[in-house]
Amino acid sequence: MLDIRLIRENTDLVKARLQSRGGDSYLRVDEILECDRQRRAAETRLQQLQGDRKRISKEIGARKGRGEDTSAVEAEVRGIGDEISRLNEEATGCDVRQRELLLQLPNLPHPGAPVGADAADNPEVRAWGSPVSLGFPAKSHIELSERLGLLDFERAARMSGSAFVAFTGDGARLERALINFLLDLQTRQHGYVEIAAPLLVRPEALVGTSQLPKFEEQLYRCERDDLYLLPTAEVPVTNLHREEILALDQLPKKYAAYTPCFRREAGSAGLGTRGLIRMHQFDKVELVQIVKPETSFEELESLTAHAEKALQLLGLHYRVIELCTGDIGFGATKTYDIEVWAPGQNAYLEVSSCSNFGDFQARRMNLRFKGEDGKNHFCHTLNGSGTALPRLFVALLETYQQPDGSIRLPEPLHAYFGAATIG
RNA sequence: GGUGAGGUGGCUGAGUGGUCGAAAGCACCGCUUUGCUAAAGCGGCAUACUCGAAAGGGUAUCGAGGGUUCAAAUCCCUCCCUCACCGCCA
Structure with a gap:
């Protein structure tokens, strides 16, 4: 606001x-x-x-x-x-x-934001690594997981509809391994406090982080109790301190949370496509920071770096782009998207969106801190995925596929997964 | 889901219709006293909105919203939340 x-x-x-x-x-x-x-x-x-x-x-x-x-x-x-x-x-x-x-009314893009009309105008900021050379035609994660029994789209759709998936066997184990890997990375190496948050939230919380009132149609709602399934952990985690006046020495607050996320994806392009790329329900590890206004843009850089670190450790090629004025989200003043390379898709997939919201959300949720001047000021809030799981899952399978269709996992996952290969 | 108790400033806690934005204590911040620490004394110490060039005013806020009244922290209604016990349940 x-x-x-x-x-x-x-x-x-x-x-x-x-x-x-x-x-x-x-x-x-x-x-x-x-x-x-x-x-x-x-x-x-x-x-x-x-x-x-x-x-x-x-x-x-x-x-x-x-x-x-x-x-x-x-x-x-x-x-x-x-x-x-x-x-x-x-x-x-x-x-x-x-x-x-x-x-x-949306937030104001920050003064240095690249001016542009849409996603085509988003400048690339940096890239890490390069697209993997497999030496054979890349298979899609759909084909790979079918052979290995990792995902069951058909049965999930039978009971829940399209764009739902069941992770099965080693697929479920890999998903769990990734969650633990990502959470441990952010909490142990980057100093985030882990949160296990409510998955159902009141409308006020969604107003606070600015999913409501404008994006009601993207949300699953439990009408009986007027609660919504969360579309991202950003909602319950940022709202943890709503209506509070934090002491200066409590800032910055850095939280990491794993949650499933639920999105209706009404009108989304690509909902009909097969595979894990766009789901109504997906897992995500989210990073949230509540900071002093002076440092928020620096913290956006560090938060983005924290998300990137996960991809680096997994040896996945990615690029970072900055969203231009025409593409930036409703509440954000500055946003970096991280896109990971998925050879089976022959495309970059957005696995993280890291944003500084300035005081936009803090005003909505009345989140303040007591400044050195003894007065109350609005905090700045940031969040970014660290990272979304399904697309990471896709990139991982497709990057580390072997000619015989098995998967050789990157080293950091061995202990978490309990094996070095799948299949 | 049921029954009961309760929600007052950073905290504790008085206050059952008018002089209450709210006693007192604690915490905190100044100043005085003091060899240091401590103690004591004095003063200050909520938020939001609004008027004003400013100095400085004004209004609202005692969980939230409505109502009664010339007047509400105080009386009435609804809701939310907390606590306790009972029931049910992973």
Whole structure:
């Protein structure tokens, strides 16, 4: 959520930066400002009247104490009361409307963000390694896992529908090995505190991290209890400290969490394609940081490096791209995507998206810290996948496939998996 | 799911209709005293919004929302949460 003062005082800047995202969100700015004007006018008048009433009511109390008759004054104040409730409704109405509008407005891309229209304009920042040369035609993870009995798409679809999968046998074991490997890496080497979070969350939590109100259709909802299945661990982990005022020495907070993630993927391209690339349910290890504003961009670099480290240890070729203004997500001010090479797909797959949200989420969830000046300030929040599992699974199988269709696992996974090869 | 108790400032905790944004204590921050530590004394110490160029005002907030009243921390209703016990359950 953007600061209404920023919008009020730097209207043109805000509009320009919103406009750089494409879309028409900048058109809402004037409506918000008009709402803000109305709200403040109503509040000012309301406060005057409340002051009047307060004074007179105290006077009534004092006079009653002296045994005087006050019925005339009481009748007079009653009239003020009506006007107060009218103005109160007006002010509250404006306030609610203003918040609704603000919640719909995306974050401002940071000033240095590459300007562009869509994903085609995202610059590559760096690459690590190079595409594996297998020396034979690469098989897809679908074919590989079928031979090895690692995944069961058909039976999963029979009971749950398409875009669900069952991991079976060594497939399930590998999935579990990856989760443990990733969590251990982030907690033991990079200082993240492990969180096992609730998988069902209230709508407020989703408003906090900005999945709601705009992206309702992407979420699974349990209507009976008004709870949502989480689309990413970002939601429960960032919201851990919602409504809190953290002490300076508690920052930065660094959390790593494994959770399944649930996404309806309504309207997504590629939902129909076979394989693990896009699922309604998938596993992910997520990194979250809550930091002081001054350090958030540095921390984005370190958080991204932490995610990259996993791929490096697994010996998987990847590239890092920065999202341009037209492609960056709703709440983010700066985002790096990490894409891993999958030879069987002949494509790079997005396995991590690392974002700095600035104070955008913190405002929504009222997450603050007590600064050195003794005042409360909004924290900055960051998160990134470290990493998404299914696409990592894909890259791993396809990169380490042998001519006979078996898989030779990279060394760091041997202990976790309990063997060096599959098949 | 049932029954009961309860939610007041960073913490503890008073406060059952008016002079209560809220006693007191602790914690914290200044200053004084002091050989050091400690103690004592004095003062300060919530948040948000709003008016104002500023100085400085004002309003709201005692879990949340509604209601009664000239006036609500205090009375009424709904909801949320916490705790205890019972039932059920991995």
